[in-house]
Amino acid sequence: MNYKLSFQYPSTRYINFEITAENISGEATYIQLPSWRPGRYELGNFAKNVRNFQAWNEEGKEISAMKITKDKWELKTKGVKRLKITYEYFASELNAGSTFLDDSQLYVNPVNCCVYIPDRINEECSVELKIPDGWKTACALKKDGEKKLFAKNFDELADSPFISSPTIKHNYFILDGVEFHLWFQGVSKPEWSSVISDFFIFINEQMCIYKTFPSEHYHFLFQVMPQRIHHGVEHTASTVIALGPAHKLMGEVYNEFLGVSCHELFHAWNIKSIRPAEMLPYDYTKENYSRLGYVCEGVTTYYGDYLLLRSGVWTEEEFWPAFHERMQKHFESHARYFLSVAESSFDTWLDGYVPGAPHRKTSIYHEGCLLAFVTDIFIRKNTSAKKSLDDVMRKLWTDFALKGRGYTEADYKKLVEETSGADFSYYWNNFFYKANDYEPVLREAFAVIGCELEFAHSRRPHEDLFGFKITEPNGATRVSEIYYHSPAEKAGLSVGDEIISVNGIQLKADMAEWLRLLGKTEIEFVVTSGNRTQAIKMKSDGTHYYSDPRVKRTATADETMKMHWKSWSGRPF
Secondary structure, X not given: OEEEEEOOOHHHOEEEEEEEEOOOOOOEEEEEOOOOEOOEOOOOOHHHHXXXXXXXXXXXXXXXXXXXXXXXXXXXXXXXXXXXXXXXEEOEOOOOOOOEEXXXXXXXXXXXXXXXXXXXXXXXXXXXXXXXXXXXXXXXXXXXXXXXXXXXXXXXXXXXXXXXXXXXXXXXXXXXXXXXXXXXXXXXXXXXXXXXXXXXXXXXXXXXXXXXOOOOEEEEXXXXXXXXXXXXXXXXXXXXXXXXXXXXXXXXXXXXXXXXXXXXXXXXOEOOOEOEHHHOOOOOOOXXXXXXXXXXXXXXXXXXXXXXXXXXXXXXXXXXXXXXXXXXXXXXXXXXXXXXXXXXXXXXXXXOOOOOOOOOOOOOOHHHHHHHHHHHHHHHHHOOOOOOHXXXXXXXXXXXXXHOOOEOHHHHHHHHHHHHOOOOXXXXXXXXXXXXXXXXXXXXXXXXXXXXXXXXXXXXXXXXXXXXXXXXXXXXXEEEEEOOOOHHHHHOOOOOOEEEEEOOEEOOOOHHHHHHHHOOOEEEEEEEEOOXXXXXXXXXXXXXXXXXXXXXXXXXXXXXXXXXXXXXXXXXX
């Protein structure tokens, strides 16, 4: 299939598509737009952006095109040999997985907006871009100049986002024969020497795990934006990462920049190549359910931060806050007692990317990261640091991905047990596949590397004493989160309530300050809830809520602990 993309008025955000297909046969031809994009396990409903879908035969005569599902069309093609399809796609959203048009760039994720013929998905594709002369195109696909792209099949096309722009910045380096390209779109001044040095180090650390790379070249496509944003999407030979604010990229946001880049690169192996059996191949028409999110996203989240520590790009002071945040998400949600990380993986298709019902589901990213750490330390402990989770991931690469095989849940457990030489069932049954508190296994894992877990009480009285969090938009005080079975929940406080006063004192975005000054463990709040205002009395029960987890070195570490710490962290105890 050949795709031609053009635009007339960028301010309308509409991209014009013209697709041609030869050798049409049969009385009907079906045209499909993907229902989701790999990397985000929820239905995307991209067809909502399609306007003016039409079809034509080789003589230029319009043929019948009827939509038969939300994103599938049936074309009456009896006697048709050459098919042309035209439509417009509204490209108004700019993030790491979207499609966007303005006068500064044409940014396309083909999986959002390129239709295909399902029974011809393995045929070669070409893309022609009608862009102004002087624009450069950043993409992992084979190129002929800046205006022609080629893909061996629709899967490769869907997996290859591109940015065409007159202002995109570019640099690259070579590591072990692989070209790594860095593209920056947006207002930015990358400090190339620092960026290339740090990227070279963490990429080399990943290459040491897997030994070979999934492609001959790899492209980091950065959408640097003026506002606060943190979003990345993985692809086999590229990634798109949206970060901001731009003026902080080489300052406050730099560690985030490194973290998300390391994470997305690890995905080139883990999920894009090492793939659950349920997703090999991808079915773009419906949900691709899997319980292996704790590997696909959890292991990747773990390594995305951990390899920056192990390689020396990050100091301990830069690594632990990221890990503490993963633990905090776990300990603050009572969902750990209601839905396991395996079942939460299955349910990403239901409500995985929105807050949803309070305390209903866990996160495959955070919980998966913590369990990846526990698994890594389990293997290291049982092999006297001779093996690690690295060996499991390398086996998944060599024995499954490179052989075109998808792996199962049982395969992963078996590899962990073969690598460690120990039974992993206790962890598997009680933490991966059962909703549970991870504190016991985290403490056990930290002890192996000479560390211990402690909890620091929140400095915000409403969090510590009463168990609720707030936001203060435009001077209002609104309840944003409530700890399960806390005094706040028992007293009748609800998420979304606005707190007007504390002990008769009107609030003006200063509740924590007043609670500290009052210093009381029993408080009366006046709250607007729904359409009524009510007084709510709340009394602390002596429990400390929303305590922040912290890791520190133990003062009594023995030589074995110090050995494990050095092996794991890459630095002396």
